[in-house]
Amino acid sequence: MVRRCILRPGFHACAVPSSSDHDDFDRGSFAADSLATGFLVMLAMTVVQRSFGFFRGIWFCRLLEDASVGQWAMAFGFITMISPIMLLGMPGSLPRYVEHYRVRGHLRAFVRRLGISTAVCAVLFSVAVAARPAWFGWLIFLQPDNLDLVRAVGIAVIAIIAFYFVGELVSALRQVRVVSLMQFTQSVTFTFLGIGWLVSGGGIVGLVLVFALATLLAIAPGMRTLVRGWKGLPQSEDPFDASVMWRRIVPYASAIWAMDVLANLFEMSDRYMILHLSPGGDLAGQAAVGQYHSGRMIPVLLISLASMLSGVLLPYLSADWEAGRQTQIPRRLRWILTAVSASFTLGAALALLAAPTMFETLLENRYQAGLTVLPMAFTFCIWSALVTIAQNYLWVVERGHWVAAALGVGLIANLGFNAALLPVWGLQGAVVATLASHGIVLVGIWFALRRWGYDLDRTTLYASLWPAALLAGPWVAIACVLATLTVSGELRSIFAEAGIAQWCNRWAGRWRQQPDPSG
Template identity: 25%
Template sequence: MSTREHIVRGFKATLVSRAVYMLSSALLMFVLARVLNPDGYGALYWAIGILMVAQLFADLGLGKSTARYISEYSEKDEGQIPHLLQSAIVYKLVVLTVVAYALLLFHERIAIVLGDPDAAPFLAAGVLFIIANSFSGFSMMAFQGFNRLGYSAAVQAVSGATRLVFAVAFVVLGFGALGALFGYIVGYAIAGAFGLTVLYFKFYRTYDPAEEYEEGLSRRLAEYSIPLTATRSANVIDKRLDVVLVGVFLTPAAVGFYQLGKQITDFVLAPAESLGFTISPNFGEQKATGQLEQARRIYEESLTHTMLVYIPAAVGLVLVAEPFITMVFPEYEGAIPVLQILAGFIVLQAITNLTSDSLDYLGRARHRAIAKGGTSVANFGLNIVLIPTMGVVGAAVATVATHTVYVAVNLYILHSELALRIGRLARSVGTVCAITLVMAVAVSLVRPMASSLTMLIATIALGAAVWALLAVASGMVDPREVRSVLG
């Protein structure tokens, strides 16, 4: 199987899983937002934001570090892989034990310090949340290292589907926001058990362990997790700590508005995340075999097609955000400006999803960690300044501003590795912007008529049709290739 065919196959598998995951997440978002009201919805996701900060210390960078070395030793010495997995599991159990015990011991004090003693039960239940989520995520990353993305896809799909079923069931049974959190826990636990079972029987047991564990490999596994931990810390600041700060400075309802906007952007970003998750292991393999020219071509094609989708999508989201929120989530009008500002973040994050993991597999995790750490500290500072003065809009502005810098640095580092053809990429992006402009004019002309959900869907469909027509007419999309990929 060629590299292109392997990427297409992995992308399709991952995209299907992301579709299941994001569809289940969208349904969960819709049900919880309707049932819990802005205050309850905000309280739930404020608690989850705090738990995801704690999750950082429970996971460190072990999952990605393990994936990186699995990818490398799949080419060099497969006998080391069982030893790698054993070391990773031992490290993870030790760290999880420490973090879980600390959270159980101090959950009430943490809730009081953050200004909401009522959050204590959520944080106590968070011990189970962290353990279940940790093993679910670890198995997904390990499968990525093996470049067996179908299994990663399956774990994610199981997680999303079971989380939806149990969270909705517990809320309907009257357990409220805390019941929804336990739905998350059950979903992650089932996905983690499934992932670890497959990892053991389909991978660990199929390799004959080398007689000796390569000297220093266990140490390198732990050491490489350090810059990845720094990067993950920065990701937590960008994606979770802002939610926590909104809750600290504002109200649970404000958290609900901000979280809803972020969840909608996550839904839009699912395809780019799937593609980034798919192509990045190939970079590690190609660097190990000296095929960087092929890696460059793959990245440039992926970036061009990603921009073709996400620049128009972001502009379209700005145009339809107000009628969409008003019709679908009438109690959440405060989310409209958040969603419009975060449309810019969608383009930036789409680039990041393609680039970040690729840098890790190219061995540039330390440099990416430095960039991510710097911009995340800036993001934290801007949130402290802007949230009290601008409200939830300030958090969105801080996210877009700092992420712009991070994306620029990432692209520079990747360019130093792959020598990207800047002129060619610039011409492609220029064509995308022209297509987007025409699409935006078409949507703007009919948007005033979008007085019902049916008309809003028709407006979005018109924009999509104009985009598709121009994408084909400009030569940026070949219908035959699309049919080939989908087939």
């Protein structure tokens, strides 16, 4: 089959002649799940998975002291922060380029080179932890003598790197059900093993090792799928030019790496500043982080859900781009962003109504400071969720460095606001600073999307303002979302274009056609 490269100003994407070529590959090795199936499976698995995560978080807060909760929050935050940074952004390029190399018959060579590079990065990190454990102990926990905990964190980082690479590859192949099963397995296994460990009297070091074990076990479904489908991949007779691959991958991976560095620094900066700038020493700082962790426990579930949505969406948008269906990308993204903002805001409002009872009973009234910052935490977490999904457009058009730029501005703002407000207002000041900096990042992403061809309309304004209404109270937020959905013609056209009404009518017709079981 002859393929032609379509040159566009500022872009270097090669397209295949028609979407039927992609369909041929979809029917072969690694038959892709449809986008609708992917979303439905992911949502169903996420509901169950996050229920386990919420249950696990409640019990961790009940079984651990404030300072120990802070230690776990810092350990988990460092594990998730350092892993993509150490990999230099290379596995992050899989969702964008797997389809590109797959249709050209060079996927094996592409994945093999990225896998070797990832393994080298993991080894270098292990050597660094073994050589300077005291420094890592001070950085993560403000305790340079806690070497056993540092070593446990190093093991968990290696486990997460393996999980991350396999998960990114399986997701890039559009095996959504398998990725969902991996994440579900990791969450459920860690829930039972972690709570069991703490109930039996175990400490933080063992808890981190249990997390590493659960992560390694969760890789099994993805590896099984890769082994079964790998031999059936199309193989081109043309030689693979590694230099051409690296010239294309390195700029993209560099943008991914910069985004990962800035996003994770941005995510952890408020907790590090609370830990290091709170008066009273390391224990007081860890206790303050523990209170902050309790206030973020429910809101971060929305970010996790958005990350999963984003991970499912990117390979499909990339496939549309490679097949020449570029006009579908903004339409898909617009209705997804609108639906996410509306549903997340309504869900957050309901959670705020139930939060006082939950903090008083489930958390034994020990985390009142976390309860007070909950509305702001919901607001900036929903904004972060919108950024997580919206940035896919920039990655597809290979302008991911704009994501890094927006995060860089937000990180500088977050550090400055925290330094000014935290000594004056304490934990409240840190959360206000984080809220303001997330707003800056959201505005930066909207600007970048508009710069590269994404038309902003009133739906973008609605999606941005709905979460902010939570600051005025849950009932105000509910009224704002419902009123806007009722009166806005733009929103009605968005959901009509997405086919939601037709889908509902189709299913209603099928239901009416079902025979009456009573006869």
